[in-house]
Amino acid sequence: MTASSVYIHVPFCESKCPYCAFKSALKGEGDEELYIRTVAGEIALRSAETGRIETLYIGGGTPSSLSVDSWRALVDVIESSFSFSDSAEVTVEANPNSLTEGHVSLWREWRVNRVSIGVQSFSPGELSFLGRLHTAGQAADAAAICMEAGFAVSFDLMFGLPGTTIRDWAESLRRAVTLRPSHISVYQLTIEPGTPFYEKKFNLPDGYGQYRYAQWKLPKKGYCQYEVSGFALPGCECGHNMNYWADGEYVGIGPAAWSYVNGARRENAASLAGYARAIEEGGDALVFEERLTGERAARQAATLALRTKKGIDWDAFKSRYGEVFAEAIIRDLRRFPDTLVISDERRTALSSAGMRVGNTIWSDII
Numbered sequence: 536m537t538a539s540s541v542y543i544h545v546p547f548c549e550s551k552c553p554y555c556a557f558k559s560a561l562k563g564e565g566d567e568e569l570y571i572r573t574v575a576g577e578i579a580l581r582s583a584e585t586g587r588i589e590t591l592y593i594g595g596g597t598p599s600s601l602s603v604d605s606w607r608a609l610v611d612v613i614e615s616s617f618s619f620s621d622s623a624e625v626t627v628e629a630n631p632n633s634l635t636e637g638h639v640s641l642w643r644e645w646r647v648n649r650v651s652i653g654v655q656s657f658s659p660g661e662l663s664f665l666g667r668l669h670t671a672g673q674a675a676d677a678a679a680i681c682m683e684a685g686f687a688v689s690f691d692l693m694f695g696l697p698g699t700t701i702r703d704w705a706e707s708l709r710r711a712v713t714l715r716p717s718h719i720s721v722y723q724l725t726i727e728p729g730t731p732f733y734e735k736k737f738n739l740p741d742g743y744g745q746y747r748y749a750q751w752k753l754p755k756k757g758y759c760q761y762e763v764s765g766f767a768l769p770g771c772e773c774g775h776n777m778n779y780w781a782d783g784e785y786v787g788i789g790p791a792a793w794s795y796v797n798g799a800r801r802e803n804a805a806s807l808a809g810y811a812r813a814i815e816e817g818g819d820a821l822v823f824e825e826r827l828t829g830e831r832a833a834r835q836a837a838t839l840a841l842r843t844k845k846g847i848d849w850d851a852f853k854s855r856y857g858e859v860f861a862e863a864i865i866r867d868l869r870r871f872p873d874t875l876v877i878s879d880e881r882r883t884a885l886s887s888a889g890m891r892v893g894n895t896i897w898s899d900i901i
């Protein structure tokens with residue numbers, strides 16, 4: 536079986552945001568060349584795992600921190616190794632401070648049709664608190680040049696920052712909606728072990744109200760909540776992420792990238808040096824592999840599907856994971872009130888209120 540979704544991880548950032556636990560680092564001398572060379576090696580090794588590509592997502596890290604020359608080399612490698620469906624969704628993540636006209640023009644000539652911009656906030660104080668290198672004005676400019684180039688644009692926005700109120704969050708959402716991206720992802724600030732924020736012992740506000748505000752406000756502006764973090768104008772949902780939530784397979788390329796192929800979840804070595812060494816020695820860069828089967832696989836798939844507004848389609852679920860596991864999950868879900876979990880004979884999904892307490896529900900059925 537081959538995957539029709541590919542993720543490529545770019546492991547570089549221009550600085551490390553103090554809340555970030557993603558696998559990324561500042562570039563050292565020669566790192567960019569080493570990265571491009573070894574990603575080419577991994578793609579050559581693994582291209583047989585992919586069929587015709589429906590979604591390609593190049594994320595990070597900060598893909599726009601790669602020079603335009605490196606991008607050209609990456610595009611050549613991708614084009615010579617993968618074949619794409621005519622309607623393939625190709626997304627690139629970008630930060631407002633590193634995105635240049637050169638990137639935009641190369642991406643437009645190539646097959647990029649979606650750019651996800653790490654906006655996070657439109658408040659100067661919040662951007663500075665988050666250690667972001669860009670201003671609100673740069674985020675608006677980045678959105679404008681991407682839209683002018685014809686890309687669908689998505690914004691990442693963060694809520695639940697210390698000392699913030701619903702009024703502060705409402706202002707960031709208002710500014711975002713005014714710029715009319717086709718997609719908005721909202722994330723609550725979480726304090727992860729190992730990050731500089733972890734040492735600070737912040738008092739975080741209860742994010743519930745701010746999240747609820749987004750659920751109320753964004754649909755009024757035409758953005759339908761199709762997933763726990765995702766709001767989109769009609770037809771602008773992120774196909775790549777929908778494949779994740781549908782328990783679809785994908786090939787992950789690059790340091791720290793995860794793959795899900797032939798029923799196995801696999802993780803590549805996180806450090807560029809370790810990843811490059813493994814690939815240059817002609818092997819794979821795997822450091823972890825897990826194959827979920829039986830009830831664990833079914834529960835994992837149900838949890839993923841419950842992130843989406845569509846929820847679980849029981850006919851499809853039963854034919855893939857079996858009636859017995861489906862019935863066990865249905866019994867577990869019945870314990871939640873129908874204000875949180877909505878079911879009919881064909882589907883089960885979380886209500887808007889259910890999405891607000893999604894973590895509790897998912898951890899109960901996983």
Ligand code: SF4
Pocket residue numbers: 547548549550551552555556557559595596597630653
């Ligand atoms: S730019 Fe993104 S990936 Fe890089 S450190 Fe900041 S949050 Fe993390």
